[in-house]
Amino acid sequence: MKCISDLTKEELTKELTGLGEQSFRGKQIFTWIHGKRAVSFEEMTDLSKALRLKLFDRYLICDPGITRIQSSKIDGTKKFLLKLTDGSMIESVFMRYRSWNSACISTQAGCAMGCRFCASTIGGFIRNLSAGEMAGQIYVMEKETGERISNVVLMGSGEPLLNLDEVQRFVSIISDSDGAGISKRNITISTCGIVPQIKSLAAKHLPINLAISLHAPNDEKRRHLMPIAERYSLKELMDAVRYYYDETHRRLTFEYALVKGENDSKKDSDELAGLLRGLNCVVNLIPVNPVRENDLKRPDNKSVEDFRKRLAMGGIEATVRRELGSDIDSACGQLRARTLV
Ligand code: SAH
Numbered sequence: 247m248k249c250i251s252d253l254t255k256e257e258l259t260k261e262l263t264g265l266g267e268q269s270f271r272g273k274q275i276f277t278w279i280h281g282k283r284a285v286s287f288e289e290m291t292d293l294s295k296a297l298r299l300k301l302f303d304r305y306l307i308c309d310p311g312i313t314r315i316q317s318s319k320i321d322g323t324k325k326f327l328l329k330l331t332d333g334s335m336i337e338s339v340f341m342r343y344r345s346w347n348s349a350c351i352s353t354q355a356g357c358a359m360g361c362r363f364c365a366s367t368i369g370g371f372i373r374n375l376s377a378g379e380m381a382g383q384i385y386v387m388e389k390e391t392g393e394r395i396s397n398v399v400l401m402g403s404g405e406p407l408l409n410l411d412e413v414q415r416f417v418s419i420i421s422d423s424d425g426a427g428i429s430k431r432n433i434t435i436s437t438c439g440i441v442p443q444i445k446s447l448a449a450k451h452l453p454i455n456l457a458i459s460l461h462a463p464n465d466e467k468r469r470h471l472m473p474i475a476e477r478y479s480l481k482e483l484m485d486a487v488r489y490y491y492d493e494t495h496r497r498l499t500f501e502y503a504l505v506k507g508e509n510d511s512k513k514d515s516d517e518l519a520g521l522l523r524g525l526n527c528v529v530n531l532i533p534v535n536p537v538r539e540n541d542l543k544r545p546d547n548k549s550v551e552d553f554r555k556r557l558a559m560g561g562i563e564a565t566v567r568r569e570l571g572s573d574i575d576s577a578c579g580q581l582r583a584r585t586l587v
Pocket of ligand 1: 361436439457501532537
């Protein structure tokens with residue numbers, strides 16, 4: 247059965263007129279699902295019983311089930327293990343900042359990218375998530391915490407740019423003022439660097455933020471950590487990223503997981519500063535989260551701080567990512583990996 251939560255307001259309007267209904271029904275049903283968060287057609291009391299029945303016979307409303315929640319005692323981060331209709335498991339994280347809440351959501355079940363440090367990729371790729379399944383992660387977390395989410399990062403499991411149609415549909419749904427109304431400027435897509443898709447996203451001129459998982463200052467080191475670097479060189483990646491900036495004027499973020507002895511030397515930070523010079527960007531340094539399945543080690547705090555300072559001296563602003571939920575396996579597919587084994 248078709249999932250009605252996957253449709254944008256425009257698509258829903260077309261769908262309803264296709265069923266012989268008046269066009270305003272599209273917006274009405276969209277508001278029920280994405281604004282009022284109805285999870286059944288019975289709740290839609292301003293629709294006739296006949297229409298509710300018609301919808302019930304044809305569509306599902308996406309409502310991921312909570313399998314587990316891990317709550318950090320340190321900072322209010324909550325990590326959700328969710329089960330989708332077909333039994334696929336995904337992770338989403340609720341993060342509390344000073345005056346707003348942010349959601350980290352998954353775009354695929356599993357991941358095909360094979361990055362050495364990442365737990366999401368351990369069981370391989372399962373499938374793409376639909377737009378409604380992405381939005382559903384936010385709705386479930388808002389309902390469970392009783393709090394509003396204003397920022398979204400697509401940094402859970404999966405590679406968003408390999409599921410770009412659904413990601414774009416998700417952006418349209420979640421930013422719609424008849425739905426959650428989350429500003430596109432508060433949405434960040436994180437990618438390991440799929441060059442053609444970065445360019446096609448840029449050409450759409452959406453004011454969404456792009457984060458690039460860089461993790462290395464040169465091709466050789468990057469290839470050692472991320473198989474995607476075999477496919478696209480840093481030169482091609484940086485050209486695409488510059489094009490993204492030219493088209494959107496959104497400040498870029500580069501993620502850089504620091505791995506002891508691999509990419510955390512003085513030379514690496516100088517090379518990184520050289521690579522990024524002239525770009526309007528910020529580097530997010532993440533001391534790598536050791537995963538049981540790999541042998542990577544995190545540098546000590548001093549080396550991390552030294553790396554940040556050297557970048558700053560090279561003219562590149564960097565922040566060390568606050569390790570939200572460090573007590574709850576919050577990084578990247580770890581909870582799911584624990585459950586699968
Ligand atoms: N596929 C996308 C989005 C998901 S990963 C991407 O590659 O950007 C989200 C971020 O977490 C990426 O920057 C990823 O490289 C990083 N990450 C994954 N595993 C990690 C680990 N064990 N320690 C630190 N960062 C990790």
